[in-house]
Amino acid sequence: MMEEQKENVEFPGEAKESEGVAGSAASPPFYQRKQRCRLDCQDDNQKKSMSSSSDFSDPIYKEISLTNGHINRMSRPELRAKLAEFKLDTRGEKDVLKKRLKNYYKKEKLMQKQPANAENYYDYICVIDFEATCEEGNQLEFTHEIIEFPIVLINTRTLEIEDTFQQYVKPVINPQLSDFCINLTGISQERVDKADEFPKVLQSVIDWMKQKELGSRYSYAILTDGSWDMSKFLNIQCRVNRLRYPAFAKKWINIRKSYGNFYKVPRNQTKLSTMLEKLGMDYDGRPHSGLDDSRNIAQIAIRMLQDGCELRVNETLYDGQLMTVPSSVPIGGAPVPQMPGFR
Template identity: 90%
Template structure:
């Protein structure tokens, strides 16, 4: 354990005093100070405070002991599935994935390096509801021409392997909430008679990370609210899987810039959704493999 976590060190006293000073600043004072350090000045007051506190904290700790960048994921894969749905989904409705996007975020450059996107043909409800078409912008024609899920998953796995994820580079999956993995992928694997893929068993739920980092209640962590609080507009078409994933990536980039260490906080075990403790060491996901058929 490094001595940087010894809170009796005088540097933590300095950080605490600085935090108190920042808490008393007005929004205009915060923005002026952030501009002085060439930091982003967008966002609500609490976001600006957090950004400035983290900047000072990082500066103070860097003077004390440089932080090694080797213990963080090289890449984050943002995944936001679109699935079949009906207006007022009744509990027994089976959601099937109809769009599979991945946005590859390089955590060193903080840039989107590449994207993957495929539409998926449903196997149970072949006909999309009008509600689903209007919500997602995915037409009946697009899914009719698409391949079924196992072929699309194989392509996603091949794409991730080609990027050397899990072999040369460490990575983690990131989602907007728990549903993408614990519900949509879980249901889809049962429909397609596939075992659940091991590389998707742990992920970063950005809503949880955002709420904890910016001290925001969980009901204020919808995608639109997170963007708004950070002073950003939605870019693209809402409920397009790829556009949603890109916007989630923009939030992740801002959080990393603000000093948040996005880390795995949820996992699926025996079909159950579990929380991963923040004290668990950072460990990348395994090399993506196509799961076996059941």
């Protein structure tokens, strides 16, 4: 869905996301703030413990540090030349190129010390970016319903898009799309009129994921562009259809948060268009098409994996509240998708 639309959406009875913290819910109840603080403190303490117990006296870390210092002094043409030498991508701004080269050297050095164990990572990442009914200005009382459900499947071993899923959804509360929505998404009234309602589409999604053996034979994680797709749009849609929230979608990777942390950039530089620009990539397709947006988000995720980023689940919906998943939590795939029961 349109980035500005997502950021401006407010839902009755729900707090708007805080502008100060990327992807965190604003002003949760006191007991949840206390719980979040406790989780964050545990995360910090574990990081400190891990840091102190790691053998950074090993000469290999000194080599990595010296190499990083050398890379910091390189010009953009020098960075591009060195990346080309290693057959790495040469697109992107200078800070991105430095990060890419540093991670390449670090990975090579550490692999010499101890081969990386790729078995602990997700086999697949499912990129999801919904399109929903909307009005110009997003009136508070307007209920947003999902009208396009796309999935782009990334194979994390080959770092390629392996398959895609797409179905349109018939809205029931506001069955007539606004002209603004049609122009924004490119989804016609005729298309949604002929589509199935959400419960049947969700069953098709689950059948497709099971066919791919996600959660059974292969581990996987969901990835989204921000917090809204899962914590807001899917959450509201399940309420509209009186469905329980599906267990397989309760945790996800917020790529905006991952991108900001990995490349050390502020929140205002983590919009889809900006991430693509900083990485030296162009948008491919029609903006605000759910499937095309998902494909472009997938390309950013692939580039980040290539640059050495370990994309991890970093957000969860817990008791209806958006919460951060500490980085100390071990990587674990989502469960086998199952159709949720009715409320």
